[in-house]
Amino acid sequence: MAEYVILVDEQDRATGEMEKLEAHRLGLLHRAFSVFVFDSFGRLLLQRRAWGKYHSPGLWTNTCCSHPRAGEETEAAAHRRLQEEMGFDCPVRHAFGFTYRAELGDLIEHEYDHVFVGTWDGIPLPAPEEVAGCKYWELDEIERGLESQHEQFTAWFRLIWPRIRELQQLAKEPIQA
Amino acid sequence: MRQRNAIVVGAGIAGIAASIRLSLAGWKVQVHEANPYAGGKLTSFELGGFRFDAGPSMFTMPHLVDELYELAGKKPTDYFRYHKLEEACRYFYPDQTRLTAWGNPIRFGQEVQEKLGVDSAQVVRHLGRARKKFELTKGIFLEKSLHKASTYFSRDVLRAVAHLPSLSLTATMDGHNRKHLGHPKLVQLFNRYATYNGSSPYKAPAVLNLIPHLEHGIGAAIPEGGMHAITRSLVRLAEESGVVFHLGSRVEEISVEGGRANGIKVAGQLIPADLVVCNMDIYPAYKHLLPRLKGPRRILEQPRSSSALIFYWGIRSAFPELGLHNIFFSADYQDEFNCIFDRKEVGGDPTVYVNITSKACPEDAPEGMENWFVMINVPHDQGQDWDAIRLKARADVIRKINASLGLDVEPLIVEEDFLDPPRIASKTSSHGGALYGASSNNSMAAFFRHANFSSGVKGLFFCGGSVHPGGGIPLCLLGAKIVADLVKEDYS
Numbered sequence: 001m002a003e004y005v006i007l008v009d010e011q012d013r014a015t016g017e018m019e020k021l022e023a024h025r026l027g028l029l030h031r032a033f034s035v036f037v038f039d040s041f042g043r044l045l046l047q048r049r050a051w052g053k054y055h056s057p058g059l060w061t062n063t064c065c066s067h068p069r070a071g072e073e074t075e076a077a078a079h080r081r082l083q084e085e086m087g088f089d090c091p092v093r094h095a096f097g098f099t100y101r102a103e104l105g106d107l108i109e110h111e112y113d114h115v116f117v118g119t120w121d122g123i124p125l126p127a128p129e130e131v132a133g134c135k136y137w138e139l140d141e142i143e144r145g146l147e148s149q150h151e152q153f154t155a156w157f158r159l160i161w162p163r164i165r166e167l168q169q170l171a172k173e174p175i176q177a
Numbered sequence: 178m179r180q181r182n183a184i185v186v187g188a189g190i191a192g193i194a195a196s197i198r199l200s201l202a203g204w205k206v207q208v209h210e211a212n213p214y215a216g217g218k219l220t221s222f223e224l225g226g227f228r229f230d231a232g233p234s235m236f237t238m239p240h241l242v243d244e245l246y247e248l249a250g251k252k253p254t255d256y257f258r259y260h261k262l263e264e265a266c267r268y269f270y271p272d273q274t275r276l277t278a279w280g281n282p283i284r285f286g287q288e289v290q291e292k293l294g295v296d297s298a299q300v301v302r303h304l305g306r307a308r309k310k311f312e313l314t315k316g317i318f319l320e321k322s323l324h325k326a327s328t329y330f331s332r333d334v335l336r337a338v339a340h341l342p343s344l345s346l347t348a349t350m351d352g353h354n355r356k357h358l359g360h361p362k363l364v365q366l367f368n369r370y371a372t373y374n375g376s377s378p379y380k381a382p383a384v385l386n387l388i389p390h391l392e393h394g395i396g397a398a399i400p401e402g403g404m405h406a407i408t409r410s411l412v413r414l415a416e417e418s419g420v421v422f423h424l425g426s427r428v429e430e431i432s433v434e435g436g437r438a439n440g441i442k443v444a445g446q447l448i449p450a451d452l453v454v455c456n457m458d459i460y461p462a463y464k465h466l467l468p469r470l471k472g473p474r475r476i477l478e479q480p481r482s483s484s485a486l487i488f489y490w491g492i493r494s495a496f497p498e499l500g501l502h503n504i505f506f507s508a509d510y511q512d513e514f515n516c517i518f519d520r521k522e523v524g525g526d527p528t529v530y531v532n533i534t535s536k537a538c539p540e541d542a543p544e545g546m547e548n549w550f551v552m553i554n555v556p557h558d559q560g561q562d563w564d565a566i567r568l569k570a571r572a573d574v575i576r577k578i579n580a581s582l583g584l585d586v587e588p589l590i591v592e593e594d595f596l597d598p599p600r601i602a603s604k605t606s607s608h609g610g611a612l613y614g615a616s617s618n619n620s621m622a623a624f625f626r627h628a629n630f631s632s633g634v635k636g637l638f639f640c641g642g643s644v645h646p647g648g649g650i651p652l653c654l655l656g657a658k659i660v661a662d663l664v665k666e667d668y669s
Contacts, residue, residue: 048422050416051413051416051417052417058413058416121444122444122446123209123423123443123444123446123448124423125207125448128205128419128421129419131421132416132420132421132422133416133421133422133424134422134423135423135424135425135426137425141213
């Protein structure tokens with residue numbers, strides 16, 4: 001089944017729809033989301049992308065991310081993908097949105113990315129075709145990983161990370177949904 | 178039909194291999210590993226500009242790794258490449274005799290004749306005996322569960338029984354080597370193979386004299402990218418086969434309901450499963466993960482194998498006289514093993530093993546430098562003062578290497594770390610830091626290892642160095658295969 005993404009302008013206003021791979025080939029700005037789930041100790045649940053993914057296989061990234069389908073609310077899509085990819089769901093709240101563009105081989109990620117954060121304590125049951133591994137990371141551990149082995153993390157995770165770190169520090173407490 | 182799901186506790190090499198085999202057999206497999214990394218002892222770390230393999234450094238029977246790729250319908254060399262070694266090891270004796278054990282038996286024999294004045298045919302014949310032992314025993318001791326009645330009626334076993342005399346079950350490795358080899362240096366060299374499973378050649382049965390066949394018959398190898406490449410590539414194969422790894426996920430309990438394993442507990446949460454494969458050392462597994470289950474005391478109380486004291490040294494010099502594997506022998510080998518297994522201490526003249534992967538993988542050390550993995554065999558942790566032992570052993574090791582190489586290596590050490598039995602125990606849950614589970618210092622030891630399944634709990638299986646068929650990479654891979662076969666039998 002072809003998946004369609006929502007094309008948007010710089011203000012995240014919908015301008016149309018396009019088949020997912022086509023949008024990525026042309027590098028057209030579209031709506032996306034990234035979910036960051038922390039546990040109550042403030043550790044961040046990262047997933048390692050499955051080797052069969054069409055881009056960034058085998059890399060560590062945030063809890064889950066994807067695109068809302070045409071006509072789908074972004075937050076509803078976040079819950080849908082949490083279940084589909086990670087095998088669990090939890091309350092999330094919208095933290096911020098930002099635009100980024102990254103060339104990943106033949107494909108261009110050009111997204112208006114909605115960042116959601118949530119808190120959940122549990123063991124995910126991920127879908128093997130999406131996820132190769134998962135682990136709750138101490139934030140300092142992520143910091144060290146990004147310093148010494150940044151190529152092990154996805155491009156968008158590296159971009160979003162400083163803002164997540166900032167939010168986490170502002171909150172003093174772990175981010176609560 | 179619902180896809181049945183399996184949980185593997187521990188991502189040691191056996192757990193990884195078991196996860197691959199189960200996944201390929203149609204199970205949905207999740208691996209839970211307490212460490213933030215997979216691999217168990219087979220891991221790697223960097224220190225300054227040097228890379229070190231932390232644990233195992235010998236790679237024999239590489240076809241057992243290839244087999245996993247082939248099972249998955251993949252080409253092994255797309256994932257994992259290795260090179261056969263021309264020389265198995267370089268030996269340095271206290272009287273300055275130096276000898277290279279070439280992989281090729283004939284060349285090895287010639288070297289022995291030249292250096293020790295022993296007829297080269299003696300070595301070739303001895304390796305022939307090793308081959309025979311290997312061929313006779315692999316079917317029973319290595320590739321099948323020793324603990325199923327059907328094993329005892331198989332053709333392999335009957336054939337082996339018919340050849341019992343040539344298995345020399347009652348003799349020790351040392352006794353058998355002394356009988357067949359005409360030089361004490363050669364006896365010491367062949368006795369050393371007892372350490373490949375953490376045992377003493379003066380106690381272990383002569384059947385273990387099959388081990389040299391792995392190096393001189395089948396052939397030893399070094400993986401491209403070092404030993405850790407085995408872990409990395411097999412984890413990738415597992416993931417591609419649909420296995421999901423949960424790292425930093427410490428299993429607290431294996432849940433048993435009505436005589437059947439029904440999942441695990443992590444952070445107080447029950448994660449259900451149709452079967453559980455435990456790759457944790459059997460001793461702490463019973464103690465911590467299965468506290469309500471009565472463990473088989475006789476099996477759990479078998480004496481442990483030896484442990485290791487390892488120094489990782491970044492050396493700012495290059496030594497052409499050293500190879501990938503080097504042994505600096507002690508003067509009194511028997512006393513060294515008495516020390517380890519009877520007196521539970523570390524003697525002043527230990528045999529020193531120096532492994533230098535930068536000889537084969539130049540990227541492991543800066544140019545003109547070498548990464549030395551320096552190891553001595555020591556008893557497993559029984560409460561000794563390891564800080565004191567380490568400091569003394571370091572000085573003894575340096576003195577020994579200096580005497581052999583004729584220079585002072587201490588000022589050449591620019592990076593340093595170490596691993597001792599308590600550290601091994603805390604990083605890998607190995608009881609007392611023993612490297613190979615129970616020792617084989619007993620002719621019946623093979624029968625006293627824990628089976629690859631639980632006799633009281635359905636759906637519970639065991640793999641890894643502390644259970645049948647034993648420790649070391651090849652045996653761990655074979656154990657995983659036995660588990661997959663047992664699962665197939667139980668669930669088909």
